[in-house]
Amino acid sequence: MDDQAACPLSNHIVKSDGSSVRSGLDLSIFPIIYVLPTHIDVAELHAVEHQLTQSSAALTYDICEARLVLGNVSKPRRAKFELQAGRVRCKDIDPANLATLDVEPWRPVEQTGQELPARKRRKVQVTDSQTTTTNESTEVEVQDNSAPASEPEAEDDEVQPSKSSILPALSSQSATLPRHSVSCRKEECPDLVKVINLDWLRDSVRLGKAQDFRSYLIYAAQLLPVDKELPSLKPEEAAAQRSVRPEAQNGPNRGFDQPNGILARAQAQTSQKLKSKAHVPIAAKHDRIAHAVKRDFSNRSFTSTTPQSHLTQRPYLLHQTTSEYEESVSQHLPPLPDWIIQNQIYACQRATPLTSPNDAFIAQLKEIKLARLLTNDDIGVRAYSTSIASLAAYPYQLRSTSEILALPGCDQKIAHLFHEWQTSPDHRIQAVKDIKNDPALKVLRLFYDIWGVGATRAREFYYDRKWHDLDDIVEYGWNSLSRVQQIGTKYYDDFLLKIPRAEVEAIAGTVERHARQLIDDGTVCVIVGGYRRGKAESGDVDLILSHPKQSATAGLVEKVVQSLEKEGWVTHTLMLNLTNTKRGQETLPYVTSTKGAGFDTLDKALVVWQDQALSGQRSVQDTQGGKLQNPKPHRRVDIIVSPWRTIGCAVAGWTSGTTFQRDLRRYAKKVKGWKFDSSGIRERGSGKWIDVEGWLDPKTRCANWKEAERRVFGGLGLEYREPQDRCTG
Numbered sequence: 001m002d003d004q005a006a007c008p009l010s011n012h013i014v015k016s017d018g019s020s021v022r023s024g025l026d027l028s029i030f031p032i033i034y035v036l037p038t039h040i041d042v043a044e045l046h047a048v049e050h051q052l053t054q055s056s057a058a059l060t061y062d063i064c065e066a067r068l069v070l071g072n073v074s075k076p077r078r079a080k081f082e083l084q085a086g087r088v089r090c091k092d093i094d095p096a097n098l099a100t101l102d103v104e105p106w107r108p109v110e111q112t113g114q115e116l117p118a119r120k121r122r123k124v125q126v127t128d129s130q131t132t133t134t135n136e137s138t139e140v141e142v143q144d145n146s147a148p149a150s151e152p153e154a155e156d157d158e159v160q161p162s163k164s165s166i167l168p169a170l171s172s173q174s175a176t177l178p179r180h181s182v183s184c185r186k187e188e189c190p191d192l193v194k195v196i197n198l199d200w201l202r203d204s205v206r207l208g209k210a211q212d213f214r215s216y217l218i219y220a221a222q223l224l225p226v227d228k229e230l231p232s233l234k235p236e237e238a239a240a241q242r243s244v245r246p247e248a249q250n251g252p253n254r255g256f257d258q259p260n261g262i263l264a265r266a267q268a269q270t271s272q273k274l275k276s277k278a279h280v281p282i283a284a285k286h287d288r289i290a291h292a293v294k295r296d297f298s299n300r301s302f303t304s305t306t307p308q309s310h311l312t313q314r315p316y317l318l319h320q321t322t323s324e325y326e327e328s329v330s331q332h333l334p335p336l337p338d339w340i341i342q343n344q345i346y347a348c349q350r351a352t353p354l355t356s357p358n359d360a361f362i363a364q365l366k367e368i369k370l371a372r373l374l375t376n377d378d379i380g381v382r383a384y385s386t387s388i389a390s391l392a393a394y395p396y397q398l399r400s401t402s403e404i405l406a407l408p409g410c411d412q413k414i415a416h417l418f419h420e421w422q423t424s425p426d427h428r429i430q431a432v433k434d435i436k437n438d439p440a441l442k443v444l445r446l447f448y449d450i451w452g453v454g455a456t457r458a459r460e461f462y463y464d465r466k467w468h469d470l471d472d473i474v475e476y477g478w479n480s481l482s483r484v485q486q487i488g489t490k491y492y493d494d495f496l497l498k499i500p501r502a503e504v505e506a507i508a509g510t511v512e513r514h515a516r517q518l519i520d521d522g523t524v525c526v527i528v529g530g531y532r533r534g535k536a537e538s539g540d541v542d543l544i545l546s547h548p549k550q551s552a553t554a555g556l557v558e559k560v561v562q563s564l565e566k567e568g569w570v571t572h573t574l575m576l577n578l579t580n581t582k583r584g585q586e587t588l589p590y591v592t593s594t595k596g597a598g599f600d601t602l603d604k605a606l607v608v609w610q611d612q613a614l615s616g617q618r619s620v621q622d623t624q625g626g627k628l629q630n631p632k633p634h635r636r637v638d639i640i641v642s643p644w645r646t647i648g649c650a651v652a653g654w655t656s657g658t659t660f661q662r663d664l665r666r667y668a669k670k671v672k673g674w675k676f677d678s679s680g681i682r683e684r685g686s687g688k689w690i691d692v693e694g695w696l697d698p699k700t701r702c703a704n705w706k707e708a709e710r711r712v713f714g715g716l717g718l719e720y721r722e723p724q725d726r727c728t729g
Contacts, residue, residue, distance in 0.1 A: 036071030
């Protein structure tokens with residue numbers, strides 16, 4: 001074959017003049033095959049499908065019809081996810097039973113002479129270029145699973161196919177048997193679906209015969225009866241999963257051009273797609289993702305787009321007379337707190353303890369709030385945050401919807417959810433059940449929990465890049481991640497572990513020791529965040545360093561991090577900002593050119609911390625190089641540096657819960673006309689710095705950071721709240 005070239009995924013041998021000779025690979029006895037479009041480019045996808053159709057395989061574009069699924073997957077968990085994403089109802093096969101369910105039913109067996117159910121036959125022209133030079137036709141018996149149910153009865157030499165008879169892939173020994181000597185017993189063929197690595201087809205093409213698929217098997221499952229309420233993949237959804245693809249037809253005479261023509265068109269389409277993708281604006285991509293989110297989550301029980309007909313329960317009415325209502329209120333409702341009577345709408349105006357008598361109901365609302373965040377509903381997130389903060393501050397056990405409606409920030413929707421939760425046998429809201437069972441939300445939550453990946457990036461990973469687990473990120477997108485995201489993925493399990501209070505204190509002590517070595521003993525280290533609010537465990541460690549001397553804190557965070565790195569406490573420095581140092585440690589200007597300055601504009605370092613005290617665990621060795629391995633988990637630590645002149649603002653902001661922080665800014669803006677952030681307070685009209693901590697007069701300066709924090713509340717006209725009373729979530 002001096003002037004011939006083999007097409008990579010084709011059973012044709014393509015000559016230099018464009019003609020082709022058909023090879024002998026026959027996949028006609030296989031069950032219906034579906035090709036996963038995941039992790040495969042358009043050109044290769046077209047080539048694979050063309051190879052299957054030219055090999056007489058029964059190809060489908062609906063995964064629900066398939067019994068063999070080919071794809072670039074290597075893990076059973078991913079294979080199962082792809083089936084579920086395609087709405088294939090199935091259950092795992094116990095590995096202990098896989099041998100009995102897998103080997104015999106899917107292996108072709110020779111005819112035993114017993115009368116078997118007749119199968120529809122069609123004529124297939126098979127030319128074996130390896131054994132003969134003439135085009136001799138061989139009539140073989142083929143099961144045609146693609147015949148429509150409405151097809152008229154067959155003539156004498158044709159009968160309707162049996163849909164329950166699903167033929168398997170050939171083993172390497174039986175692939176060369178004559179087609180008429182192969183069959184599959186009906187009672188031995190359970191309704192199975194199998195996911196096989198795409199290498200099976202590549203190896204079969206390369207070796208010229210179908211290989212035993214069992215060595216390529218990734219996942220096998222038992223199909224469940226189709227639920228009429230759970231329709232199979234809609235045509236438009238199936239089309240959306242793929243780019244424009246050749247039309248599939250069963251039978252030997254398919255309407256395809258030569259393989260080189262198809263591949264050329266596929267490559268041209270791929271090139272055009274990549275070229276157009278490179279010029280797609282970021283805004284267009286965000287719009288596309290937002291449209292996909294809206295499509296997937298509209299009219300869901302946990303979204304704001306749910307119409308009245310989709311509420312988890314019908315709205316209810318309380319049938320009471322006026323006297324009955326007044327009597328029930330006077331006898332059963334506790335006295336309302338002053339902040340309710342005075343309609344104090346800001347969370348910073350009331351005490352919100354760490355624990356609430358309504359924590360069980362609040363936990364359900366937090367699940368809905370997170371779902372709103374993941375589905376790009378910012379308004380819903382703020383509304384639920386306000387309601388949760390109000391409920392958490394209510395000091396009594398809720399017993400009626402009238403109590404809910406009396407709380408600032410709680411409306412009829414929260415009252416209906418409370419009624420549903422209260423009357424539910426398991427005290428669970430249906431919307432929360434739907435959230436827990438939603439496959440897309442499970443993936444979004446997985447990505448959202450990666451350090452450095454927010455809700456927006458999680459949606460991009462899922463909808464734009466088509467990733468479904470951490471393995472996809474590592475295998476297909478590692479180089480596209482930021483350094484923070486790479487470390488967040490690498491130490492995903494470590495970062496999910498909570499940090500006990502004793503360990504938080506030990507980390508703070510080490511940081512303070514290094515800071516004092518660099519300056520003097522006047523340096524203070526304040527533990528803020530959840531630890532200071534009284535939590536038994538924290539997700540990360542937030543520390544504020546400061547010193548009474550103004551010049552001592554300039555550039556301090558960089559020096560401290562370098563010192564900790566040398567001693568081995570800090571394994572990775574992911575972010576180091578000297579924003580405050582660069583502006584002379586002044587309060588953030590009211591009008592700033594810094595885009596998205598946010599609440600915190602102080603000098604800050606985000607680092608990965610690992611305890612170096614191995615104690616009695618130094619026997620853990622690296623099996624490859626003999627290096628000692630530290631078994632301690634990696635921790636997230638934020639080191640913030642604040643000048644002493646505004647230490648109170650920094651401590652107040654970083655200690656308080658998220659909604660408490662938000663309402664501090666809102667209160668300062670609406671009530672006082674000020675701009676408040678962790679670097680200090682400015683007047684919105686003139687931009688003048690407001691010295692609420694008494695720094696300008698040396699005689700009135702605060703002796704310690706606790707006094708400075710109290711002065712911040714007093715300067716804002718607020719009652720001081722202890723850290724354990726700022727737990728708004």
